[in-house]
Every structure is written in C-alpha cells, then in structure tokens.
Amino acid sequence: MNGQRSPEYLEGLLRELCTLPYETEWVEFKEDNTDPQEIGEYLSALANSAALAGKAAAYLVWGVRDQDHAVVGSNFDPRSTRKGNEELENWLLRLLEPKIDFHFFPLSTEKGSVILTEINRASRHPVRFAGQEYIRVGSYKKKLKDHPEKERTLWRVFDRVSFEEGIAAERLSGGDVLLRLDFPKHFDLLNVPLPDGHVAILDALKQDRLIAPCEAGGFNITNLGAILFAKNLGDFPRLKRKAIRIIQYVGTGRIETLREYEDTKGYAAGFDELIGYIDAQLPANEVIGQARRKTVRAFPELAVRELVANMLIHQDFFATGAGPMVEIFEGRIEITNPGEPLVDTQRFLDSPPTSRNEVLASLMRRFRICEDRGSGIDKVAIEVERYQLPAPLFEVPKGFTRTVLFAHKSLVDMSKAERMQACYLHACLQYVTRQRMTNASLRERFGVAEKNASMVSRFLNETMEANLIVVADPNAGPRNRHHLPFWTALEPNAGEMV
DSSP states (O other): OOSOOOHHHHHHHHHHHHTSSSOOTTEEEESSOOOHHHHHHHHHHHHHHHHHHTOSEEEEEESBOTTTOOBOOOOOOTTTOEETTEEHHHHHHHHEESOOOEEEEEEEETTEEEEEEEEEOOOSSOOEETTEEEEEETTEEEEGGGOHHHHHHHHHHHHHOOGGGSEEEEEEOHHHHHHHBOHHHHHHHTTOOOOSSHHHHHHHHHHTTSEEEOTTSSEEEEHHHHHHHBSOGGGSGGGGGGSEEEEEESTTSSSSEEEEEEEOSOHHHHHHHHHHHHHHHSOEEEEEOSSSEEEEESSOHHHHHHHHHHHHHSSOTTOTTOOOEEEEETTEEEEEEESOOSSOGGGTTTSOOOOSOHHHHHHHHHTTSSOSSSOHHHHHHHHHHHTTOOOOEEEOOTTEEEEEEEOOOOGGGSOHHHHHHHHHHHHHHHHHTTOOBOHHHHHHHHTOOGGGHHHHHHHHHHHHHTTSEEESOTTSOGGGOOEEEGGGGGSTTGGGGO
C-alpha cells in the first residue's frame, strides 16, 4: 500500500466511499469516536473483512455521518492523539499481530476535516488486536471466535489467495502503469513484437495478470506485475524489501564488507543484468592454452544462474522484513531466500516441481529464466561435478532456505563430511539420470585414477555408514556392485529403476 496519496486521489476516494448505498463490512464511517482501543479493534475487524470480501484494502473514515454518508467534518487528529505517553499510530501498530499497513490521510473539505484511514487486507492469518481477532458482521464489529462460519471462510480465503494476486499499486491510469513497469521487456522475453498502441499493450499485460482493472476506475498493478517488471521496486512500498541484495565480503566471514549492491528492478526485467553483475564479482583464473588465454570462473555460471532463479521463485513473499540475498565470500557463495523449502533438502534432486508461487514460476518458465520441471538443482549438481567442486550445501536456518556453493578444493583438502555429501549427491544424480553409481563413476566425479580405487571404496563405505547410500544388491560381487540414495530403500521397487 502506498503511504503517500495525492489530494486528488483522496477526494476521489472519499466521493466513491460516500456513494456506497450502505455501510459495508469493509468500510466504517465515524464522526468523533476516537477511543484508541476501539480504533484498534476496528483495524482488526476491517482488515479481516476486506480479505473476506476480496478487497485489497478497507477504510475507516472520520468526518462522515453514518446514516446518510454526508460529509460533516471531524475534530479527530491522529497525529496529535496519544495513548498514555505513546503516539497513537505507534501504539496501534505495536498491538496488531501480524503487522499490517495502515495509514491516516487527512483531507480538508468545505464541511471540515476528514480523516481517511486505509487498511491493508489480512493475508495468511487473521489480524489480531491486543490478542483478539475481530470481524465485521453487517455494520457491527464482533469477535471472530463468536462467528465460526466466518472464521472457516476466512481461512479458506487465505488458503486460496496467492501472493501474485495481491495488489501492489491501485487506481492508476494506463499511462501511469506504463511509466512504472518495464513493459517492453515483457514482450522481449516472450519474443513477440510490441503491440501497437497503449490499449493493446495494457490488454496484453492484463492477459498475463500483471495488471487488473480497478473497480474505482483505471488499473491496479498486481504483485506479480510489480515483482517481475517494476522499473524500481521502491515505487511499491510493500515490495521494497523484496529487492535483491548482493554483498561481497573480505575473507571468509561477515566482518568486513567489500561492496554491497541492491538490484531494485523487477526480477524478470533485471535478471540478465543481475547475473552479469554477480558473475563479474566472482573470482576467475586465466588459463593459457595453445593459442590464447581463457578466463575460467571459480563457480560455474549455469549453476549460479539456476540457484539465483530458484531463490527468487521459491521465496516466501509473505515473510516480512526479509528478501533474497546473495553473499560472496572467499571460497564460497551463499544464496538465501525467505521461507523454508516445501520438500526435504535431501530430496531436492528427485522431488517433482513444487512452488509456493505457481503463477510466477510459470511466467519465469515462459521467459526461459527457469525450468518449471524441477530440473534446476539437477543442472547445479551436473555443473558442480563437471567442475569437480565440493557438493553444494543445502541449509534451512529458521524461516529461510540457503544454498552454499563452494569453490574448488582438492580431494585431500575436503573434509570427511564434504566427501560424504559429494558421494550422496552423486548417488542422487546418477539415480535421477537412470545411471549407476559405482566405484568407477565416483572416481570420475573426484578425478581419481583407477589405481586409487581402494581409496574411493573407503569413501563409499564411509557414506554407507552414515546411512546416506545403500548397496543396490547386497549379493552382487564387488565389481558388479552399485549404490543408491538411502531413500530408495524406503520406497518399493525404487531400486529397480536403474
């Protein structure tokens, strides 16, 4: 929700609200009732009711008579109102859970001052005030727990409404939409010509759900449209924290920052530039061949690209105060996104594609930015083995997903845990590509000569002792033995697939 509204916007909004035939469940008119507790309860009730009614926002208006919606003015001034020693707005925000956007907008009229309060709809959870959830029943404010049928319906709404369908900016003219979105990039990524004229362009953006008609006139830019094609995510306050941060450190820790960059473009509009920037910060070596020098990156570009795309697509957009981040250290890259993964990290390679942002993932696939078939991590594993790097590490710090990609290490410098992770990931990769994991395939993965086959056998035994891999056929002789990921033993007939 935009925290800044022009007088013209507020005047138009007030006219529209006053023309409503009766007080709705998502609009409340007041004259001078300014009790802070009552205001907080209304914020909860109206936010929840807006979600129930499918509205992007609810409104609490002072200075309008309830009976006939006539503007009469009000003496209420939220900026000077306090609860104890605390400013009203700060007090209200502190007692709301989860936190929601709401703004008091003063408007001068011929009849006196009007205060328009714009309240963002609830999402994912009912909004509570001082520990209590409220809802509107007709024109009355009630406790949600006393109306279980509305509570059930509200939870069904939360289950049904996706982030992509949310509204990032409301009631814009067609020209304003085109000023905020990098619309030529949309058609460029689809490899189709730019339509002739603004009307045709806006129609095409509507078809891909990047914008939607606004009931009050003009257009709304959806979260999908803004997060993918914003010229500047700072123009959309609720999405500002979703801008991608790239931080490069000195050494292996976070004590000294070398440089920090925030990419404020929409993800699709700026993806190629983003990858180019990250790639330029990564260490590289010059290899002298027979005819010319060649620059070889320490990290495979395709693996970095796939992991960054996964970070953007699979993040939890409802997680507040956090966004996607790429951190570059000496010897490793850490790629982190808000939201815990929907599948077990040990099953990343074989699990079918699952995304909490299905519409966004589908569009990114059409733009050829990502694979929607769940093969992104497979590509990462293939590139890691081709470069003979340590296996990537998948971590789940509370509320986040992090992938760590390591630079090259010689086999003797790898720890036992790193070797076992590499063995396990190799087993998974061989399994999903319908090949066998053998002593020979693992020697090739590590770049080990055949004469050192016994060393690789020791690595296999260590990984089996850690219960990460199993022997496919315990009765097979050593030369015919091959291995499978541990989870195949838990699934009937899985071992017969290779």
